Amino acid sequence: MTATVPTAGAVPAAGAVRAARVVPVPTRAGKRARSRRATVGVLVLRVLLALVFALPLLFLFVSSLKPDLRIFADLGSWRAFLPVGPLTLENYAGVFERVPFARFLLNSVGIAAVTVVLGLVVNSMAAFALSRLRWRGQQLVLTAIIATLIVPFETLALPLVWWVNKLPWLELNGFSLALTSGWLDTYRVQILPFVANAFSIYLFYQYFSSIPKDLDEAARMDGAGWFSIYRRVIMPLSGPAIATVAILTFLPAWNSYLWPLMVVQTEDLRPVMVGIQYFFQLNVSWGQIMAYASMITLPVLALFLAFQRSFISSIASSGVKG
Amino acid sequence: MVTPSSVAPGRVLATRPRRGLLHRGDRRATSGRSHEARTASWMVGPAGLLLTTFLVVPVGLAFALAFTNARLISPRPARFVGLDNFVNLSQDPVFWASLRNTLVFALVVVPVQAGLALGLALLVNAKVRGTTFFRTIYFVPVVTSMVVVSLLWRFLYQEDGLLNRLISIASFGHYTPIDWLNDPRTALGAIIVMSVWQAVGFHMLIWLSGLQTIPAELYEAGALDGATGWARFRWITWPSLVATRTFVLITITIAALSLFTQISVMTQGGPLDSTTTVVFMAVRTGYQQLATGYASAISLVFFVLVLVVAAVQRYLTREKV
Numbered sequence: 001m002t003a004t005v006p007t008a009g010a011v012p013a014a015g016a017v018r019a020a021r022v023v024p025v026p027t028r029a030g031k032r033a034r035s036r037r038a039t040v041g042v043l044v045l046r047v048l049l050a051l052v053f054a055l056p057l058l059f060l061f062v063s064s065l066k067p068d069l070r071i072f073a074d075l076g077s078w079r080a081f082l083p084v085g086p087l088t089l090e091n092y093a094g095v096f097e098r099v100p101f102a103r104f105l106l107n108s109v110g111i112a113a114v115t116v117v118l119g120l121v122v123n124s125m126a127a128f129a130l131s132r133l134r135w136r137g138q139q140l141v142l143t144a145i146i147a148t149l150i151v152p153f154e155t156l157a158l159p160l161v162w163w164v165n166k167l168p169w170l171e172l173n174g175f176s177l178a179l180t181s182g183w184l185d186t187y188r189v190q191i192l193p194f195v196a197n198a199f200s201i202y203l204f205y206q207y208f209s210s211i212p213k214d215l216d217e218a219a220r221m222d223g224a225g226w227f228s229i230y231r232r233v234i235m236p237l238s239g240p241a242i243a244t245v246a247i248l249t250f251l252p253a254w255n256s257y258l259w260p261l262m263v264v265q266t267e268d269l270r271p272v273m274v275g276i277q278y279f280f281q282l283n284v285s286w287g288q289i290m291a292y293a294s295m296i297t298l299p300v301l302a303l304f305l306a307f308q309r310s311f312i313s314s315i316a317s318s319g320v321k322g
Numbered sequence: 323m324v325t326p327s328s329v330a331p332g333r334v335l336a337t338r339p340r341r342g343l344l345h346r347g348d349r350r351a352t353s354g355r356s357h358e359a360r361t362a363s364w365m366v367g368p369a370g371l372l373l374t375t376f377l378v379v380p381v382g383l384a385f386a387l388a389f390t391n392a393r394l395i396s397p398r399p400a401r402f403v404g405l406d407n408f409v410n411l412s413q414d415p416v417f418w419a420s421l422r423n424t425l426v427f428a429l430v431v432v433p434v435q436a437g438l439a440l441g442l443a444l445l446v447n448a449k450v451r452g453t454t455f456f457r458t459i460y461f462v463p464v465v466t467s468m469v470v471v472s473l474l475w476r477f478l479y480q481e482d483g484l485l486n487r488l489i490s491i492a493s494f495g496h497y498t499p500i501d502w503l504n505d506p507r508t509a510l511g512a513i514i515v516m517s518v519w520q521a522v523g524f525h526m527l528i529w530l531s532g533l534q535t536i537p538a539e540l541y542e543a544g545a546l547d548g549a550t551g552w553a554r555f556r557w558i559t560w561p562s563l564v565a566t567r568t569f570v571l572i573t574i575t576i577a578a579l580s581l582f583t584q585i586s587v588m589t590q591g592g593p594l595d596s597t598t599t600v601v602f603m604a605v606r607t608g609y610q611q612l613a614t615g616y617a618s619a620i621s622l623v624f625f626v627l628v629l630v631v632a633a634v635q636r637y638l639t640r641e642k643v
Binding site: 042045049056057060075076080122123126128129130134136138141150151152154155156157158160163165193196198201226227230251254255258261262273286297300304305312316 | 355358361362368372377387392394442452456457458459461463465466467470473474475477483484490523528531576579580583586601618622628629632
């Protein structure tokens with residue numbers, strides 16, 4: 001670094017000053033270069049990782065538009081990830097021939113929607129009573145609910161099948177009520193077990209506890225009953241919690257696979273995930289499988305991209321103080 | 323409650339009329355409280371009833387049925403068989419294979435997924451342009467159903483599938499394709515890689531929310547002390563993530579131990595039981611072979627396994643003072 005070498009004959013003090021002033025310059029430049037290198041490194045890493053996460057899904061959507069032979073032919077090159085060559089919708093047509101897709105879709109949408117709506121009402125009411133009202137056994141019930149968080153559904157699935165097969169139900173036949181038994185092969189067996197959820201109650205409870213109590217006291221002064229405080233004061237303030245619970249209830253309801261596999265035999269009651277099995281019977285067409293997989297993925301993906309902000313903050317908030 | 327009259331006898335006369343008032347006030351308070359309790363009971367009621375029916379009872383049933391020979395569809399009532407199911411289970415090589423596979427899966431997935439997720443979180447934590455974009459991309463597999471992901475990767479893992487083709491190209495042909503899912507040596511590993519790929523974005527977000535609760539002043543104070551890079555992470559970031567860490571570890575562990583969908587869609591437990599898991603075995607026994615009693619015994623073992631692992635983790639990650 002020539003700039004720092006004092007020239008002969010120069011006043012030493014000035015030289016030292018100049019040196020002191022000059023020295024940091026190359027270091028700062030070096031630092032900047034290093035940080036620029038780091039930024040570039042981070043960017044490259046981010047892009048590579050993005051490819052790792054995005055390419056398989058891109059392959060899925062692209063392949064759904066290609067005939068089977070083309071999918072295999074394109075495997076060895078970048079063409080596998082690009083919608084090039086003869087594109088066709090025949091895989092999608094094939095899906096509709098092979099399975100009652102509209103029916104499956106309707107079932108899944110209906111089951112998920114009812115589960116979400118009932119879940120929002122039931123869990124938020126319970127959380128309200130736990131966080132706002134005072135009653136005997138409150139603490140015990142809260143502890144019990146939180147304790148159930150540790151039980152994975154998979155441990156219950158089998159005894160639950162045996163149990164729902166024995167549960168009674170009131171059936172309305174015209175004008176007469178009949179007591180029937182056995183919940184297998186119904187919509188309710190796909191909905192009711194997933195309505196009440198300890199985690200949803202916990203999320204609502206957390207959120208309600210952050211709303212100042214002065215608000216409901218003011219409402220009480222105005223003569224509001226507990227239910228109308230819940231309905232008109234607390235719930236309207238709980239938008240983020242409602243979004244979180246709705247999303248966290250919707251995803252597993254839409255994705256449910258193990259449970260409907262076990263409890264539903266009738267084709268007309270099946271949800272979309274179980275429908276995938278049809279494609280492995282007889283002649284397997286990967287193009288059709290990709291088309292079906294795309295059709296059951298894209299709606300959720302679209303929802304996610306549209307409500308990305310609340311999706312992401314929901315998931316994030318589910319972890320805070322967990 | 324101490325009434326004013328008992329404290330100040332001289333004021334008995336004066337307080338008498340007010341006593342009535344006070345009394346009425348008291349009654350209103352108690353009736354208010356019992357009204358509150360009634361409201362609480364019908365508001366908690368539906369959730370309580372549903373949780374009891376679909377959670378508490380099945381847990382109890384798992385315990386009860388495990389000691390019987392109950393079958394899903396059987397004209398004969400279930401009979402108590404003592405420890406028979408557990409004795410059979412201990413002599414069942416498939417059960418031991420399931421247990422081993424489940425534990426191996428969890429032992430690999432928990433640290434790898436938690437670590438990668440933290441790495442990703444640090445990578446997308448910086449407030450640089452494009453961060454939201456990358457965050458979204460990393461998260462996309464999470465909103466894709468595991469059934470779809472398993473199907474897709476089943477295709478990628480085929481002998482003539484995409485993965486083998488890519489490796490073959492990258493190695494200029496010096497590579498004999500592996501049939502990933504049909505080789506007992508690679509099947510479980512292949513499922514591990516795919517599972518981490520699908521779920522890591524979820525825990526990235528959890529870590530991220532933890533990272534964002536760390537006050538900037540801590541980093542500023544650290545910078546004054548010259549903490550950068552690793553030191554900054556080791557002494558500021560990592561200790562601030564205690565609560566997040568526990569949550570991430572426990573949720574990944576429970577999800578890993580519950581491994582089922584991937585197995586059901588990709589390998590059906592094969593080849594040679596190299597990918598069968600405890601939950602997969604329980605479902606196959608209970609659902610395909612209708613042996614509810616035996617399946618309940620497996621579920622019970624699984625339940626105990628989850629409890630023990632969660633308790634051990636809680637103990638290990640407890641806040642040390």
